Amino acid sequence: KAGVTQTPRYLIKTRGQQVTLSCSPISGHRSVSWYQQTPGQGLQFLFEYFSETQRNKGNFPGRFSGRQFSNSRSEMNVSTLELGDSALYLCASSRLSDLNTEAFFGQGTRLTVV
Amino acid sequence: AQSVSQHNHHVILSEAASLELGCNYSYGGTVNLFWYVQYPGQHLQLLLKYFSGDPLVKGIKGFEAEFIKSKFSFNLRKPSVQWSDTAEYFCAVNPPLGGATNKLIFGTGTLLAVQP
Numbered sequence: 001k002a003g004v005t006q007t008p009r010y011l012i013k014t015r016g017q018q019v020t021l022s023c024s025p026i027s028g029h030r031s032v033s034w035y036q037q038t039p040g041q042g043l044q045f046l047f048e049y050f051s052e053t054q055r056n057k058g059n060f061p062g063r064f065s066g067r068q069f070s071n072s073r074s075e076m077n078v079s080t081l082e083l084g085d086s087a088l089y090l091c092a093s094s095r096l097s098d099l100n101t102e103a104f105f106g107q108g109t110r111l112t113v114v
Numbered sequence: 115a116q117s118v119s120q121h122n123h124h125v126i127l128s129e130a131a132s133l134e135l136g137c138n139y140s141y142g143g144t145v146n147l148f149w150y151v152q153y154p155g156q157h158l159q160l161l162l163k164y165f166s167g168d169p170l171v172k173g174i175k176g177f178e179a180e181f182i183k184s185k186f187s188f189n190l191r192k193p194s195v196q197w198s199d200t201a202e203y204f205c206a207v208n209p210p211l212g213g214a215t216n217k218l219i220f221g222t223g224t225l226l227a228v229q230p
Contacts, residue, residue, distance in 0.1 A: 003157075031216040043204065043220035056217045090158065094216045102148070103216050105158040 004106035012112045018079040021109045025093030032074040037088040086113045120221035135190040135224050137205030146208035147188040153201045197230045
């Protein structure tokens with residue numbers, strides 16, 4: 001079956017702009033999480049959505065937001081971009097039908113802020 | 115602060131050498147534990163996972179890990195590495211949040227280079 005699909009794969013934006021990233025989870029998966037990966041900070045949890053509701057949120061400023069649609073697809077938005085937002089943004093999906101589930105990751109969106 | 119620690123940031127081995135990567139976490143209660151691998155240019159892939167039961171878990175490509183609850187550790191091992199194991203390895207914890215969650219806390223990663 002198809003894996004987690006993230007679009008676009010690469011993005012270049014200028015400071016002050018906003019950006020929207022998209023994630024389509026594996027069919028049947030209802031939980032979507034987002035992570036930021038940078039060389040300095042590693043992989044950091046942004047937020048998690050399940051059935052269109054945000055269940056958990058990481059320690060990021062309010063400029064980072066997300067949502068999930070009824071078909072489980074998710075988007076994350078970053079407003080007023082800063083140079084430090086340059087990173088690989090990863091999306092992960094899981095069934096989350098019980099406590100013991102595993103997350104499957106997409107290939108990520110590489111965001112460069114100039 | 116609660117965290118996941120990987121002690122080795124960069125490891126260089128020759129082919130056929132044995133590998134052990136350390137991982138410690140500081141969460142109390144029941145946690146789920148994972149090792150992920152990221153090959154150059156590829157997405158994160160699950161190597162193995164521990165939810166409960168036998169503390170010695172076997173994963174793909176000959177990797178295994180041992181959960182030692184008293185030491186809050188989940189070290190990754192492979193008896194004989196290959197050049198194709200060159201990748202970055204991440205330990206991750208599903209922290210106890212009182213319910214099902216997809217939230218993962220990752221270690222800083224270990225970059226493994228295997229020399230032919």
